[in-house]
Amino acid sequence: MFLNSWSLGLTLAGLIILVLGVFACRTAIRVLRHWNPSSDTNLQITLENEIWLASTLVAYGLGFQILTLVLFVLAADTFCQVIVGAMCATGALLANNFGMPALLVKIAGVFLYGFWIVLHKLDISSETYPLVKIKYIYLLLILPLLFADITLQTLYIAFLSPDIITSCCAVVFGSSAETGRNLIVGFSQTGLLFLYYGSIIVLAAVGIILLKRWLLPLAVVFSAGWLWFLGVATVAIISVFSSYIYAMPYHNCPFCILKPEYHYIGFALYFTLIPAAFFGLSTALVEPFKNRVDLAGQVTKYQRTAIKISLIFLLLLAAISSYHYLLYKISGGES
Amino acid sequence: MAMIPKGLEKQLNTLDFALSSLWRRKLKNLGIMMVFSLVIFLLGSFQMLTGALTSSADAVLENTPEITIQKMSAGRQEAIPQTYIKKLNSIYGIRAIIPRVWGYYFDESTLANFTVLALDHNAMPNGSKLNLTLSDGHFPKKTETGTAVLGGSVQDILELGDRRVFSLFRPDLSLKSFQVVGIFSKQTDLLTNDLIVMNVDDARDLFAIPTSHVTDLCVYVANPTEIETIAKKIAGLLPDTRVLTKSQIQKTYQVVFSWRSGFASICLLTALVAFAILAWDKASGLSPEEKREIGILKILGWETGDILAVRFWESTLVSALAFIIGCTAAYIHVAFFDASLLKPVMVGWSVIHPPFKLLPTVTLADLLLIFTFSVLPYLGATVIPAWRCSTVPPDSAIR
Numbered sequence: 001m002f003l004n005s006w007s008l009g010l011t012l013a014g015l016i017i018l019v020l021g022v023f024a025c026r027t028a029i030r031v032l033r034h035w036n037p038s039s040d041t042n043l044q045i046t047l048e049n050e051i052w053l054a055s056t057l058v059a060y061g062l063g064f065q066i067l068t069l070v071l072f073v074l075a076a077d078t079f080c081q082v083i084v085g086a087m088c089a090t091g092a093l094l095a096n097n098f099g100m101p102a103l104l105v106k107i108a109g110v111f112l113y114g115f116w117i118v119l120h121k122l123d124i125s126s127e128t129y130p131l132v133k134i135k136y137i138y139l140l141l142i143l144p145l146l147f148a149d150i151t152l153q154t155l156y157i158a159f160l161s162p163d164i165i166t167s168c169c170a171v172v173f174g175s176s177a178e179t180g181r182n183l184i185v186g187f188s189q190t191g192l193l194f195l196y197y198g199s200i201i202v203l204a205a206v207g208i209i210l211l212k213r214w215l216l217p218l219a220v221v222f223s224a225g226w227l228w229f230l231g232v233a234t235v236a237i238i239s240v241f242s243s244y245i246y247a248m249p250y251h252n253c254p255f256c257i258l259k260p261e262y263h264y265i266g267f268a269l270y271f272t273l274i275p276a277a278f279f280g281l282s283t284a285l286v287e288p289f290k291n292r293v294d295l296a297g298q299v300t301k302y303q304r305t306a307i308k309i310s311l312i313f314l315l316l317l318a319a320i321s322s323y324h325y326l327l328y329k330i331s332g333g334e335s
Numbered sequence: 336m337a338m339i340p341k342g343l344e345k346q347l348n349t350l351d352f353a354l355s356s357l358w359r360r361k362l363k364n365l366g367i368m369m370v371f372s373l374v375i376f377l378l379g380s381f382q383m384l385t386g387a388l389t390s391s392a393d394a395v396l397e398n399t400p401e402i403t404i405q406k407m408s409a410g411r412q413e414a415i416p417q418t419y420i421k422k423l424n425s426i427y428g429i430r431a432i433i434p435r436v437w438g439y440y441f442d443e444s445t446l447a448n449f450t451v452l453a454l455d456h457n458a459m460p461n462g463s464k465l466n467l468t469l470s471d472g473h474f475p476k477k478t479e480t481g482t483a484v485l486g487g488s489v490q491d492i493l494e495l496g497d498r499r500v501f502s503l504f505r506p507d508l509s510l511k512s513f514q515v516v517g518i519f520s521k522q523t524d525l526l527t528n529d530l531i532v533m534n535v536d537d538a539r540d541l542f543a544i545p546t547s548h549v550t551d552l553c554v555y556v557a558n559p560t561e562i563e564t565i566a567k568k569i570a571g572l573l574p575d576t577r578v579l580t581k582s583q584i585q586k587t588y589q590v591v592f593s594w595r596s597g598f599a600s601i602c603l604l605t606a607l608v609a610f611a612i613l614a615w616d617k618a619s620g621l622s623p624e625e626k627r628e629i630g631i632l633k634i635l636g637w638e639t640g641d642i643l644a645v646r647f648w649e650s651t652l653v654s655a656l657a658f659i660i661g662c663t664a665a666y667i668h669v670a671f672f673d674a675s676l677l678k679p680v681m682v683g684w685s686v687i688h689p690p691f692k693l694l695p696t697v698t699l700a701d702l703l704l705i706f707t708f709s710v711l712p713y714l715g716a717t718v719i720p721a722w723r724c725s726t727v728p729p730d731s732a733i734r
Contacts, residue, residue, distance in 0.1 A: 003597040005382060008604070009707045016715040023719065049726040052639045053719070056647075060718055064711055071707055074700040082586050082593070124640075162590045260698055 001082075001160040006075035010157065013068045014150040020057045020064070021146045027054040028136035035132055051132070055120045058139065062113040069106045070267075072153070073255055082162040089255035098156035105149045107274075112142055114278050115285065122289060122298055130292040189240050196236040199229045200318050203280070207311045210283075211304065219284045219303070226280030226310065233273050237321065241269075244324040268320050276313030279306040349641065353648035364649075367617055368657045374610050375661025375709045376668070377603055382705055383665055383695040384674045385596040390696050392588040396581060400433070400553035401562050403579045404569060412577070414548035419573055423554075426568050430557040433458050434549040436538040440503060440531070447492045451531045453538030460555050468527070472517025475534050483537075484517035486530040506543045513537070599677070600708070607708065611716040618646075618720035626727055633729035646721035654710040662697075662705060669695040 001007055027050045034043055073089055076099065080092035093099030116138060123131040206222045209215075238254045245257050245265060257266030283306045290299045357364050406415035420432050436453040456465050456474050466473055475482040485493075493501050495515065502512040519527040539546060554569070556562050562580055570578045621629075629642060668674055673693050 003601070004593045005385070005596050005600045005704060005708075006593075008597055008600050009704050012604075013707050013711055016711055020715060020718070049639060049722075052643060052726070053722040056643055056718060056722060060714060064715075067703070067707060067711070071703055074703065078593075078700070082590050162586070264699065 001079070001157060001162055004079075006071075006078055007157045010068060010071055010075055010153060011150075013064055013071065014153055017061050017064050017068070018146055018150055020061045021143055024054040024057040024061070025140055025143050027051065028139045031132060031136050032140075037128060037132075051129075054136075054139065055117070055124075058113060058116055058120070062110070062117060065106065065109050065113055069103075069110060070258075072103060072106060073258060077255060077259070079160060083160065088253050089258075090253050092160075093255075096156060096159040098152050098159065102149070102152035102156050105145065105152055109142075109145060109149055110274065111278055111281070112145060115282055116142065118282055118286065118302070119289075122286065122295060122302060125298045126292075126294050128293060130295055131289060192232075192236050192240055195232050196240075197318075199225065199232055200314060203229060203314060204311060207280075207307050207314075210307055214300070214303075216287065219287060222307070223281050223284035226277050226283075229280075230273070230277040233277075233317070233321075237269055237273075241321050241325060244328050247324075247328075265320065265324075269317065272313045272317040272320060276310045276317060278310075279313070280310035282306055283310070346644070349644045350648050353645045353652060356645065357649055357652060363617065364653060367614060368653050368660075370610055370613065371654065371657035371709070371713065372660040372664065374603070374606055375658055375705060376664045377606065378600065378708050379662045379665030379705045380668050380674055380677055381596050381599045381603070382701050383669045383697060384677055384693070385592050386697070386701055387669055387674075387693040387695045388592050389589055391693065392592075393585065396585050396588070399581055399584070401556040401559070401581050402554035402566050402569065403584075404552040404554060404573065405577045405579070406551075406575060407577050408575070412551075414544050415551060415576070417547050417549055419576075420552065422572055423569060426565055426572070428556060428558060428561045428565050430460060430555040431458055433553040433555070434535065435553050436535050436542070436544060436550045438538075438542055438550065440541070442492070442503075445492050447489075448529065449489055449531050450529050451533065451538060451541065453533050453535045454553070455535060466517075468519055468522075469517040470520035472515070474532065475516060475537075477534065479516070480534055480537055481511075481513055482516040482533065483513040484519065484530075484532040485515055486519045486527040487521060488528045489531055490515075490518060503541060505541060511537070511541055607712055611712045614713050615716040615720055618717045619723060621724050621727070625724065629724060629727050630729040630731075633727075639725050642725035643721060646717070646725060650714055650717045650721070654713050658706065658710060661709070662702065666695055666697065669693055 002011070027047075031047055031051060031054075035047060036044055076089040076092040079095075080088055083092055083095050093103060116135070119131055119135050119138065123129055123135055203222070203225050206218060206225065210218055210222060234254070237257075239252050242252050242254065242257055243249050245262055246253075255266070256262065257269065258264060259266075283303050286299050286302060286306075290296045404415065404419070405412045406419075407413070417434055420434065423429065423432060433454050436451075438451055440449045440451050441447075442449060455477060457477065459465075469484065472484065474484055485495075495501060499515045500512060501515070502510045505511055513533065519530065533541075535549065536546075538544075539548075544550070554565070556565055562582070566578045566580050570576070632642060668676065670693065
C-alpha cells in the first residue's frame with residue numbers, strides 16, 4: 001500500500017535519514033583511516049572540518065528519527081481504518097510480521113543516535129578529541145540499523161493489503177478477530193502498580209544519593225534500573241494506566257492515548273519516559289570514558305546533568321501517569 | 336539576563352543573529368520562502384481535502400443501512416426481485432428489510448441530473464423522524480400516488496416557484512406528473528440537494544422497472560456486532576447478489592481517497608524535488624560578501640559549530656514561516672473556497688455535483704505529515720551546503 005500519503009511520507013523521511021546517515025558514515029570511514037591529530041596536513045584540517053558535518057548530520061538524523069517514530073505510529077493509526085479487523089494502531093501494526101519489529105527498531109534507533117550525540121558532545125569538549133575513533137566505529141555500527149529500519153518499514157508497508165470492495169463479493173470471509181486488545185496479558189494490576197511506583201521511588205532515591213555522593217556500583221544499578229523501569233513503565237502504561245485514561249476497563253492500547261480525543265496525553269507520557277530512560281541509561285554508559293585524557297571532568301559533569309534530567313522527567317512521568325488513575329480513585333469516574 | 340542559563344542565552348543570541356542575517360538578504364530568502372509556501376500549500380491542500388472528504392463521507396454513511404443487497408448479473412448491477420426478501424426470513428437479527436428503488440434522472444430540458452429515491456419510509460427504523468428533514472410538507476404516504484418531495488435545487492432548476500405540480504418523462508417519453516408535497520430543508524443540502532423522493536410504485540412507473548422488482552434491498556441490523564455474520568448468511572442464501580456492509584463501503588471510500596491523495600502526492604513530489612534542488616543551490620552559492628562575513632566571524636572567534644547553528648536557525652525560521660503560511664493558505668483554500676483548485680481530482684469526475692461545503696478537520700497528525708513532506712527535505716537539502724560554507728577557511732575569505 002504505497003500509494004498513500006502516509007506511506008509516501010514515511011518512505012521519504014526514511015530515505016532522507018538514510019542519505020544523511022550514509023554521508024556521515026563516509027566521513028566516519030575517512031576519519032578512521034586518516035585521522036592523525038599530531039599532523040597539520042591539509043587532509044587533517046579537512047577531516048577536522050568534516051567531523052562537524054558528521055555530527056550535524058547525525059543530530060538531524062536523530063531529530064528526523066523521532067519525527068518518523070511518531071509518524072509511524074500515527075500512520076498505523078490511519079491504516080487501521082482500511083484493514084480488516086484492526087481497531088487502532090495496534091491492529092494495524094500486527095497486520096503483518098514487520099510492523100512491530102519496525103517500531104522497535106525505530107525506538108532503539110532513537111536511543112542509539114542519542115547516545116552517539118552524547119559521545120560527540122563529550123568528545124568535542126576536549127581539544128584533543130579523545131573519543132574520535134570510538135565515536136566513528138560506533139557510527140559505522142549504527143548504519144546497518146538504519147538499513148534495517150527502512151527495510152522493515154518498507155516491507156511493512158508493502159505487505160499491507162487494504163480491504164476494499166471487490167467486484168464479486170464484499171463480504172469478508174476471513175476472520176475479523178479483534179487484534180487490538182491483548183498486546184500484553186497476564187499481569188496482575190496491583191502487583192504491577194506496586195512494581196511501577198516502587199521502581200520510581202527506588203530510582204529517585206538512588207539518583208539523589210548519586211547526586212550527593214558518586215558511587216560506581218550504585219551508578220550501574222541506577223542505569224540498569226532505568227532499563228528495567230523502561231519495560232515496567234511500558235507494561236504499566238499499556239495494561240493499567242491506559243484503561244483509566246480511556247475510562248474503559250478492557251481497552252488497553254498503547255497507541256490510542258496519542259489521539260486528540262485523549263488530549264494527546266500519550267505524547268506527554270512517552271516523551272517523558274523515553275528521554276528519562278535515555279539519560280538514566282547513559283549515566284553509567286559514559287563511565288568508561290572517565291579514564292580518557294582530560295575527559296574525567298566533563299564526564300562527571302554530564303553524569304550529574306543526566307541524573308538531574310532523568311529525575312525531573314521521572315517526576316513528570318509519575319505525575320502525568322497517575323493523573324487519570326488518581327482522578328478515578330478520588331472522584332470515582334471521569335470528571 | 337542573569338536568570339537565563341548560559342547555553343540558552345547563547346542559542347538566543349544565535350537566533351537573534353540568524354534573524355538579522357535573514358533580514359539582510361531579504362530578497363533571496365523571501366523568494367525561497369514564497370516557493371516553499373507554495374509547495375506546502377499544495378501538499379497541505381491535498382491532505383486537508385482528503386480529511387474533509389473522508390469525514391463528510393463518514394457523515395453521509397452514518398445513516399446508511401447496515402447492509403445493502405444488490406443483484407448482480409454478468410458483473411453488472413440489475414433490479415432485484417422482491418421475492419428475495421422472503422428468502423431472508425430465516426435469518427435472525429435482521430430488524431427490517433426495506434426495498435428501495437433509486438436511480439438518476441437526466442432532465443433534458445434543463446440539462447440537470449436528479450437523484451430519484453423511493454422507499455417505504457414508514458417501515459424504516461427512525462422513519463418517522465424523516466419528516467423533520469423537511470422545511471414544510473410531509474413524505475409521500477404509501478397510499479398517495481403521484482406525490483414527491485424535492486430537494487432545494489431541484490425546485491430551483493424546475494423553476495417551480497409557487498406551483499406544486501411538475502412532470503417527468505418515462506423512458507418511452509410519455510409524461511408522468513407529480514404533486515409536490517414537501518421540500519427538504521437547507522440543512523440537509525449536502526445529501527438532498529438534487530434529490531426527488533417518491534413512492535416505490537411511482538418510481539417503478541417512472542423508470543419502467545417491472546413490478547415486483549426493486550433496485551436494491553436495505554437490511555437494518557439491530558446489533559452492530561452481528562452485521563458481519565448476517566452479511567455472510569445473506570451471501571450464502573442469495574449467491575447471485577453482492578452484499579455490501581456499511582464498514583466495507585466506508586473503508587472503500589477511505590482507500591479511494593487515500594489512494595488519490597497518494598497519487599497526487601507523487602505528482603507533487605516532483606515539485607518537491609525541484610524545490611529541494613533550488614534550496615540546495617541557493618544555500619551553496621556563496622556570494623563573496625557572505626564568504627567575507629563568515630571569515631570575519633571566524634577571526635572573531637566563532638567556531639564552525641556556531642556558524643552551523645546560525646544556518647540551522649535560518650533554515651528553521653524560513654521553513655517554520657513557510658509552513659505556517661502554506662498551511663494557513665491551504666486551510667483557507669479548503670474551508671472557504673471548497674478546494675476549488677483540487678476538488679475535481681478528488682471528487683469523482685462527474686460534472687454535476689451538488690455544491691457542498693467542506694469542513695477541513697486538521698489534526699496534529701495531518702500537520703506532522705505535511706511537515707515531513709516539506710520541511711524535512713528542505714532541512715536535509717540545506718544541511719550539507721550549510722556545513723560547506725561554515726568551513727570556509729578565514730584567511731582565504733577576507734584576503
